[in-house]
Amino acid sequence: MSAPRKSFSALAENFGPPLVFLAVTLIFIVAAYGYPPASREVPLLIGYVLIVLIALDILSRTSTSTGELVRRYLNPASGLPGVPKSAGDEGEEHPSGQKELLAVGWVAAFTAAVMIVGILPAVPAYVASYMIVEGRKSVKFSILIAASIALFLWLSFEMILSIPLYRGMLFE
Amino acid sequence: MNKLLAALTTCVGMVTAPVAMAADFPAKNIQFVIPVSPGGGFDTYVRAVAPILERHLPQSVNIVPTNIPAAGGARGAAQVYRAKPDGYTIGIFNIPGMLVPQIRGDSDLQYDLKKMTWLGSFGQDGYGVGVPTASPYKTVADLKALDRPVKFTASGPSSTAYSATMIATDMLGIKREIISGYKGSNDYVLAVIRGDGDAVIGPLPVMEKFVESGELRIIGTFEEKSSVPGAQNAIEMGQPDLSKLSVGRLVAGPPDLPPEVAKTLSESLMAAMQDPAMATWSRESGIAVEPGDAASAKGILEGQFNFYERYSKYLGPAN
Amino acid sequence: MLDVALTAAGNVFTFQSLLFLTIGMLIGLVVGVVPGMGGTTALAVFGPMTVGLDPYSALSLAGGLMGAVSFGGSVTSILINLPGGAPNAATCLDGYPLAQQGKAGLALGASASASSVGGVIGVFTLLLVIPISKKIVLAFGPSEFFLLATLGLVTIAACAPGRMLRAMIVGGIGLLFAFIGFDNVNGGTRFTFGLEHLWEGIPLAPAMIGLFAFPEMIELSAKGGSIAKDKGQVGLTGTLDGVWASFKYWKTLLRGSLIGTLVGAIPGVGGTVAAFLAYFSTVQASKNPESFGKGNIEGVIAPEAANNAKDGGNLIPTLAFGIPGTAEMAVLLGVLVLHGMEPGPTMILHHEAEIYGLILTLTLSSILASVIGLMMVRPLAMITRLDAHILVPSVIAISFVGAYANNSLPGDIVLAFVFGVIGYLLIRFDYPRLPLVIALVLGELAERSFAQAMMISGGSWSIFVTRPISALLFALIVMALTYPMIRTLLQRRHSVEEVS
Numbered sequence: 008m009s010a011p012r013k014s015f016s017a018l019a020e021n022f023g024p025p026l027v028f029l030a031v032t033l034i035f036i037v038a039a040y041g042y043p044p045a046s047r048e049v050p051l052l053i054g055y056v057l058i059v060l061i062a063l064d065i066l067s068r069t070s071t072s073t074g075e076l077v078r079r080y081l082n083p084a085s086g087l088p089g090v091p092k093s094a095g096d097e098g099e100e101h102p103s104g105q106k107e108l109l110a111v112g113w114v115a116a117f118t119a120a121v122m123i124v125g126i127l128p129a130v131p132a133y134v135a136s137y138m139i140v141e142g143r144k145s146v147k148f149s150i151l152i153a154a155s156i157a158l159f160l161w162l163s164f165e166m167i168l169s170i171p172l173y174r175g176m177l178f179e
Numbered sequence: 180m181n182k183l184l185a186a187l188t189t190c191v192g193m194v195t196a197p198v199a200m201a202a203d204f205p206a207k208n209i210q211f212v213i214p215v216s217p218g219g220g221f222d223t224y225v226r227a228v229a230p231i232l233e234r235h236l237p238q239s240v241n242i243v244p245t246n247i248p249a250a251g252g253a254r255g256a257a258q259v260y261r262a263k264p265d266g267y268t269i270g271i272f273n274i275p276g277m278l279v280p281q282i283r284g285d286s287d288l289q290y291d292l293k294k295m296t297w298l299g300s301f302g303q304d305g306y307g308v309g310v311p312t313a314s315p316y317k318t319v320a321d322l323k324a325l326d327r328p329v330k331f332t333a334s335g336p337s338s339t340a341y342s343a344t345m346i347a348t349d350m351l352g353i354k355r356e357i358i359s360g361y362k363g364s365n366d367y368v369l370a371v372i373r374g375d376g377d378a379v380i381g382p383l384p385v386m387e388k389f390v391e392s393g394e395l396r397i398i399g400t401f402e403e404k405s406s407v408p409g410a411q412n413a414i415e416m417g418q419p420d421l422s423k424l425s426v427g428r429l430v431a432g433p434p435d436l437p438p439e440v441a442k443t444l445s446e447s448l449m450a451a452m453q454d455p456a457m458a459t460w461s462r463e464s465g466i467a468v469e470p471g472d473a474a475s476a477k478g479i480l481e482g483q484f485n486f487y488e489r490y491s492k493y494l495g496p497a498n
Numbered sequence: 499m500l501d502v503a504l505t506a507a508g509n510v511f512t513f514q515s516l517l518f519l520t521i522g523m524l525i526g527l528v529v530g531v532v533p534g535m536g537g538t539t540a541l542a543v544f545g546p547m548t549v550g551l552d553p554y555s556a557l558s559l560a561g562g563l564m565g566a567v568s569f570g571g572s573v574t575s576i577l578i579n580l581p582g583g584a585p586n587a588a589t590c591l592d593g594y595p596l597a598q599q600g601k602a603g604l605a606l607g608a609s610a611s612a613s614s615v616g617g618v619i620g621v622f623t624l625l626l627v628i629p630i631s632k633k634i635v636l637a638f639g640p641s642e643f644f645l646l647a648t649l650g651l652v653t654i655a656a657c658a659p660g661r662m663l664r665a666m667i668v669g670g671i672g673l674l675f676a677f678i679g680f681d682n683v684n685g686g687t688r689f690t691f692g693l694e695h696l697w698e699g700i701p702l703a704p705a706m707i708g709l710f711a712f713p714e715m716i717e718l719s720a721k722g723g724s725i726a727k728d729k730g731q732v733g734l735t736g737t738l739d740g741v742w743a744s745f746k747y748w749k750t751l752l753r754g755s756l757i758g759t760l761v762g763a764i765p766g767v768g769g770t771v772a773a774f775l776a777y778f779s780t781v782q783a784s785k786n787p788e789s790f791g792k793g794n795i796e797g798v799i800a801p802e803a804a805n806n807a808k809d810g811g812n813l814i815p816t817l818a819f820g821i822p823g824t825a826e827m828a829v830l831l832g833v834l835v836l837h838g839m840e841p842g843p844t845m846i847l848h849h850e851a852e853i854y855g856l857i858l859t860l861t862l863s864s865i866l867a868s869v870i871g872l873m874m875v876r877p878l879a880m881i882t883r884l885d886a887h888i889l890v891p892s893v894i895a896i897s898f899v900g901a902y903a904n905n906s907l908p909g910d911i912v913l914a915f916v917f918g919v920i921g922y923l924l925i926r927f928d929y930p931r932l933p934l935v936i937a938l939v940l941g942e943l944a945e946r947s948f949a950q951a952m953m954i955s956g957g958s959w960s961i962f963v964t965r966p967i968s969a970l971l972f973a974l975i976v977m978a979l980t981y982p983m984i985r986t987l988l989q990r991r992h993s994v995e996e997v998s
Contacts, residue, residue, distance in 0.1 A: 114716070118912065134895055218831055226549060335685060362682070372636065373639050388843055
């Protein structure tokens with residue numbers, strides 16, 4: 008592929024990240040103006056510098072000659088997306104979007120479970136079900152591992168360290 | 180007939196149960212809440228007294244010191260305030276530190292110090308004015324006479340040290356500028372020794388250590404009778420009310436604690452504080468303990484409330 | 499001084515003290531490995547249990563604990579790219595790539611020896627410096643703190659070679675995050691957006707756990723396989739080579755140790771900055787800086803030496819003035835007070851022998867922990883061979899519990915998850931994560947010290963160059979900023995000349 012695809016998803020992947028950073032920075036800047044002058048000085052300074060840096064980042068992602076300049080001096084390690092950096096540089100293949108979402112989803116579900124029923128029930132449930140469903144391990148093996156992890160946590164935190172583990176919103 | 184009997188038994192049971200409970204108190208471990216992170220002065224008091232207190236309780240149970248830091252102590256205080264009033268949760272409180280948010284009217288405040296059951300006090304530390312040993316200022320009057328604002332070092336704007344500095348300098352008529360944000364009393368006293376500021380208003384026990392090592396000189400104490408030779412006391416400086424500026428360590432339980440339970444806790448605490456082991460620890464570590472009972476704790480609280488209500492404008496805006 | 503040292507040694511080399519030393523060391527190793535838990539939590543839990551013991555036993559426990567934590571923390575940094583504690587974050591940079599290449603044993607070996615030597619050098623420096631410790635502590639005020647913090651922040655630009663612009667952006671965002679919470683200088687809370695949980699700011703441990711545990715685990719989860727790309731290579735043979743490597747690269751070892759001690763001596767700055775500065779300076783001093791981040795063993799030696807040396811440095815202000823520079827020191831002070839030693843400038847006058855005892859146990863632990871750790875390298879290295887579907891849920895589960903245990907706040911679990919997503923997005927779109935951590939660690943110190951310096955100088959910026967140490971630090975910052983660019987320019991000129 009000699010030229011980057013101009014499809015929407017490619018554009019989003021290229022310019023999305025700096026725009027997200029820009030949005031975050033703007034939120035902080037706007038919020039900063041709500042505070043007294045002494046409190047907002049330094050955050051504003053950082054915020055404005057960030058805007059400049061993000062602008063440079065956006066520039067570096069364009070195919071213009073200025074962009075090329077910025078890329079060479081400030082970010083030589085990453086070329087334009089879709090263009091290989093050098094011959095033979097395959098780079099790391101990122102897993103497809105669907106697999107990523109699934110992976111994140113599992114952790115999100117675990118987080119939710121911990122918040123609702125607490126640490127000690129959620130941990131073995133998560134470990135066992137992940138191993139069974141995604142890893143296709145045998146049920147016995149999965150339960151064994153899951154139980155030993157839960158036991159280890161219980162012993163070390165509740166017993167030895169006297170740090171009670173969160174019981175979940177249902178039981179607090 | 181059976182129903183009436185059942186009802187009567189229940190009534191009798193309900194009446195006698197608390198009394199029976201009180202007689203058995205304590206029957207399980209008592210949680211002693213410390214609203215700051217481990218390692219601070221308050222933390223140390225509790226951990227030092229815990230084993231001694233265990234010996235003075237009617238039944239032998241464990242006292243479990245539990246740190247609940249965050250929100251400057253508000254979280255720990257809220258936990259004690261909301262706990263079941265059965266005597267198994269008590270806590271140590273920094274007065275006026277915990278008082279200030281209440282007087283200031285912070286939103287979301289989850290405790291009311293006036294309603295807590297006060298059990299005793301470990302004592303109060305007085306404040307004083309210190310300068311580096313090499314400083315040209317010998318008395319508070321020298322500071323007053325300066326034609327530029329005197330630079331004082333202190334911790335952050337909502338801390339006790341900060342409000343104490345503001346209140347004291349106003350009472351004494353000293354023009355001031357406060358260099359704030361230092362983390363802790365050792366830090367802001369050291370800062371003045373380093374030369375970041377001209378003078379410091381801080382707790383006497385902390386300053387006295389630096390006097391012993393030769394770095395600091397105390398030029399005034401906010402006490403009615405000066406414990407430091409050569410330093411003026413509050414009356415000599417013309418402001419007897421300065422003696423109200425102090426840091427108190429008070430112990431309390433949740434509101435509506437049954438009187439017998441409170442009495443047991445209070446008396447055991449007092450006995451523990453007067454125990455020779457406590458005195459030995461106090462002497463070795465250089466940390467003073469002035470045992471105070473429930474009544475004196477309540478008195479200290481009310482005195483501080485009155486004082487800070489008068490000076491509430493110095494406490495900064497409500498959070 | 500010698501007779502005091504002998505008294506101390508006599509008390510430490512008793513069966514009881516050595517027993518507590520060993521217990522402390524084992525606790526330290528285990529706690530160090532658990533992400534998010536470090537010396538602070540362990541000391542806070544076990545320190546008070548020593549009440550009733552004699553001071554030497556308590557100090558042996560404390561010293562044992564503190565000396566072992568840093569090495570424990572390097573284990574997960576190397577094996578799964580998850581720092582066991584903030585000071586181990588820099589170890590991930592080259593430690594993890596080594597594990598991926600099947601050289602976990604090599605990395606762990608180097609970490610063990612670097613940690614020991616670093617710890618010993620830190621303690622030795624402490625001993626030398628004790629007589630002038632007060633002068634040192636007094637010489638560092640807000641102006642110096644600000645410049646030090648800035649120096650640390652400048653390393654943000656250098657910690658991602660070739661990605662300086664993106665590193666600075668992430669660092670900047672990290673600084674904004676650092677400003678969330680209570681403002682110590684002016685009062686009032688900022689940027690909490692109504693969330694009470696954020697009042698104290700973003701807690702470092704859960705954020706770091708999320709940033710580092712999550713992304714690797716997500717990638718592994720989506721790709722399958724194991725951490726070590728070529729399972730056949732994972733072996734034990736590298737370990738002794740690793741141990742020897744620290745001595746082979748003795749200049750790096752020395753540099754890391756000295757930086758660790760010096761930076762550790764500054765209250766408030768801490769081991770994380772020490773480790774990063776050590777790493778950064780090693781990169782700059784190296785003949786091939788591009789090899790870092792890809793598995794250069796010196797990139798493990800320098801930060802690991804630094805994060806152990808800092809223990810010696812940390813004790814300087816703590817013992818000289820009773821000013822604990824870090825939370826861990828604050829807890830240690832609490833333990834000392836519990837045993838009748840008063841904090842403050844008089845402690846070292848009245849309790850010399852006990853202090854020497856502590857120093858001795860710290861040294862012993864530093865060395866012993868590495869020895870024990872080395873015995874565990876084989877089973878530990880095998881973790882890199884574990885199948886993703888066992889490793890991923892286990893690491894996620896234990897990490898999240900570590901995040902919770904930090905402050906016993908359930909909100910921290912959600913926070914870890916949020917930072918996990920942030921971390922994953924960052925590596926997915928090719929932005930470095932480390933600057934976020936550096937900024938979170940240093941942001942508050944930098945802002946507060948700047949404001950204080952301005953108050954002290956009455957608004958004049960000259961304070962940063964008129965105070966001698968400040969001027970030196972200022973020069974270091976300028977050097978740090980310009981050196982890489984000058985170097986690239988010189989290299990370009992070289993290669994142009996070679997071609998023509």
